[in-house]
Amino acid sequence: MEFRKLGKTDLNLSAITYGSFAIGGTMWAGSVKKDAQEAILASIDNGITTLDTAPFYGFGFSEELIGETIKDLDRSKIQLLTKFGMVWDGSNKEKGDFMWNQEHEGKTYPIYKYASKANVIKEVEESLQRLKTDYIDLLQLHWPDSTTPIEETMEALQRLIEQGKILAAGVSNYTAQQMLEAQKSISLASNQVPYSMLKRGIESKVIPTAIENEIGIIAYSPLERGLLSGKFFNGESLKSEDHRNGYFGQFNLEKVKSFLESIEPIAKDKQVSLSQLVLRWTTLQFGISIVLAGARNKEQAVSNAKAIEVIISSDEMQFINTELAKLSLNQ
Structure with missing residues (x-):
C-alpha cells in the first residue's frame, strides 16, 4: 500500500481508503452486517489503514459497524475519518438547508445540512460513541x-x-472560494470531493487552490458507484430501491460502455479488473491525495486494496486519457 501525507497535517493515510457509504445501507437497498464487517477486516488485512464514514450512512449504522469491527484492533494503526452536518431529526427546519426527504427503515426523514457550532459539538460526541474511540x-x-x-x-x-x-479538520463538497474562506479561520486539512474519469470538474479550480494552500484532496466515487467497474453492462441488475437506478442516468451510458471496452484490453493484459485499473488511474492523477473505494464484501475489499499494485505505463496512461478526451467524457 502507498501512504500519503494529508495536507499540512501529520496524518499519513492509505492512498486507497475504505469508503463506507454503501455498507450503511441508506440509498443502497440495505446492508448485510456480516459481509460489511468482513469487508472492513479484509481491507485492513490487505494494507488499507484508513476508513472513511459519516453519520448519515445508515443513520449511524456505518459508524457503529466500524466501531464494533475494529474495537479489538490497534487503534494507533488505523485512521478514522468521519463527517458531520447532515441531520435528520427534523429539529433544524428553520436553520439548516433542506436537502431531501429520505426513506429509512420504513420511515421518511427530512435531511438538512446544518453546521452550527452547537451541532458540530453534539455530532462529534455521538460519532465518538458510535466509533468506540476517544478521538x-x-x-x-x-x-x-x-x-x-x-x-x-x-x-x-x-x-x-x-x-x-x-x-485534523476537513470539509467536503467545498468550492475553491469556500476553501479559501475556511482557511481564514483554520488550517484546513482536506476537501473531500467527487472525482472520477467521468467527473473531473475539480481540476480547473479546486485542485489548483488546494495545491497552492497545501490542502489535501480526497476523491470520492472514483468508480461512479460501480458504473466504471463495467459489471452493470454485463447483466448485473440493481434492486428497485437502489439510488443508482437514477444516479447512472446523468451519464451517457453508451459512451461509458464504449470507453470501458476501449481500455479493457489494458486491464486484461495486466490480469486485473477494470475496477482496479480505474482506481489506480485515479490515485495517479495530479493533486489527488487519497481515493475512497467502497466494498460491501470481502472480495471487493481485497480487489480495491490490490489496485494500488497496478502499474500503468506512460503510454498506457496517454492512451486512457486520449480515449477519455475523444469520447468527450470529461465534465
Missing part, C-alpha cells in the same frame, strides 16, 4: 450549510482540535 483522525463537514457562517463552523472544529477530540 477522530479527520472530522469533515459533509456539505456546505448556507445558514451557518463558515467562520463559526471552523471555530468549532478548531476547538475540537485543541481538546484533542479530533486531530
Whole structure:
C-alpha cells in the first residue's frame, strides 16, 4: 500500500481508503452486517489503514459497524475519518438547508445540512460513541450549510482540535472560494470531493487552490458507484430501491460502455479488473491525495486494496486519457 501525507497535517493515510457509504445501507437497498464487517477486516488485512464514514450512512449504522469491527484492533494503526452536518431529526427546519426527504427503515426523514457550532459539538460526541474511540483522525463537514457562517463552523472544529477530540479538520463538497474562506479561520486539512474519469470538474479550480494552500484532496466515487467497474453492462441488475437506478442516468451510458471496452484490453493484459485499473488511474492523477473505494464484501475489499499494485505505463496512461478526451467524457 502507498501512504500519503494529508495536507499540512501529520496524518499519513492509505492512498486507497475504505469508503463506507454503501455498507450503511441508506440509498443502497440495505446492508448485510456480516459481509460489511468482513469487508472492513479484509481491507485492513490487505494494507488499507484508513476508513472513511459519516453519520448519515445508515443513520449511524456505518459508524457503529466500524466501531464494533475494529474495537479489538490497534487503534494507533488505523485512521478514522468521519463527517458531520447532515441531520435528520427534523429539529433544524428553520436553520439548516433542506436537502431531501429520505426513506429509512420504513420511515421518511427530512435531511438538512446544518453546521452550527452547537451541532458540530453534539455530532462529534455521538460519532465518538458510535466509533468506540476517544478521538477522530479527520472530522469533515459533509456539505456546505448556507445558514451557518463558515467562520463559526471552523471555530468549532478548531476547538475540537485543541481538546484533542479530533486531530485534523476537513470539509467536503467545498468550492475553491469556500476553501479559501475556511482557511481564514483554520488550517484546513482536506476537501473531500467527487472525482472520477467521468467527473473531473475539480481540476480547473479546486485542485489548483488546494495545491497552492497545501490542502489535501480526497476523491470520492472514483468508480461512479460501480458504473466504471463495467459489471452493470454485463447483466448485473440493481434492486428497485437502489439510488443508482437514477444516479447512472446523468451519464451517457453508451459512451461509458464504449470507453470501458476501449481500455479493457489494458486491464486484461495486466490480469486485473477494470475496477482496479480505474482506481489506480485515479490515485495517479495530479493533486489527488487519497481515493475512497467502497466494498460491501470481502472480495471487493481485497480487489480495491490490490489496485494500488497496478502499474500503468506512460503510454498506457496517454492512451486512457486520449480515449477519455475523444469520447468527450470529461465534465
